Amino acid sequence: MALNLDHLLETSKKGQWSPGDLDWDTPLQGAERLSRRERDLLGLVLLFTAGVEKLGAHAFRVNARNSHDPVVRELFEIIAGDEDRHAEAETRLAGRLGVEWEELPPFLRLSFRLLSRDLRRLQGKRSRIFHEIVGTQIILFELGLDALWSPTIKEMLQDPFQNEVIRLIDRD
Numbered sequence: 001m002a003l004n005l006d007h008l009l010e011t012s013k014k015g016q017w018s019p020g021d022l023d024w025d026t027p028l029q030g031a032e033r034l035s036r037r038e039r040d041l042l043g044l045v046l047l048f049t050a051g052v053e054k055l056g057a058h059a060f061r062v063n064a065r066n067s068h069d070p071v072v073r074e075l076f077e078i079i080a081g082d083e084d085r086h087a088e089a090e091t092r093l094a095g096r097l098g099v100e101w102e103e104l105p106p107f108l109r110l111s112f113r114l115l116s117r118d119l120r121r122l123q124g125k126r127s128r129i130f131h132e133i134v135g136t137q138i139i140l141f142e143l144g145l146d147a148l149w150s151p152t153i154k155e156m157l158q159d160p161f162q163n164e165v166i167r168l169i170d171r172d
Contacts, residue, residue, distance in 0.1 A: 005071045012078045017168055019089045026161040028096050034157065042156055043099025049149060050090035051104070051112040056141065057083035058119030082172040089165050096162070145170075 031039060057080045064076035091101065101109070150170050154163050 005069070005075065009071055009075055009078070012075060012082075015171060016078075016081075017085070019085060019092060019165075022089075022165065023161075024092055024096070028159055029161070030158040031097065038156070039097045040099055040103070042153070043094040043097040044104060045149075045153070046090045046094040046097070047099060047101055047104050048108070049145070050087040050094070051108070052141065053083045053087035053090065055112065055115055055119060057081070057087070058116055058122075059137070062119060062122045079172075086169045086172065089169060093162055093165060 060076045060080035064073045067073040067076060150166050154166055
């Protein structure tokens with residue numbers, strides 16, 4: 001059975017959502033069961049994930065640049081937008097816990113900044129080997145997020161709003 005790229009593209013376009021459409025003023029539920037340290041750690045996990053999602057967006061744009069098929073190229077661009085949206089939502093979720101980007105360890109923030117810079121530079125270059133490597137890594141990261149990250153985050157806080165945001169992220 002062949003993959004129907006046109007159908008996949010159509011489905012991807014229909015499933016778009018925006019963090020700006022969500023009510024971020026919804027009161028946080030379940031946080032009273034967590035210590036301040038647990039809330040901070042949960043917020044840091046969300047911010048780390050947001051950093052990885054931003055790197056993923058850059059990687060998908062590199063893949064778009066290296067694709068010869070216009071439908072595949074457009075799919076990669078849509079997915080890059082999805083990753084940017086996920087990063088924004090995860091950053092906002094961390095903010096609801098009172099944790100901001102500046103609270104990530106400095107070395108980690110620097111690493112994200114340098115890796116982002118390097119990936120942005122690659123967007124203007126064609127590199128088939130990088131395209132293949134990134135394509136493989138993306139699958140591994142997505143499996144990790146879906147299998148480990150999402151259920152753990154949902155279980156820790158049990159906040160209906162947060163769980164809905166994560167459901168939207170997982171659906172993408």
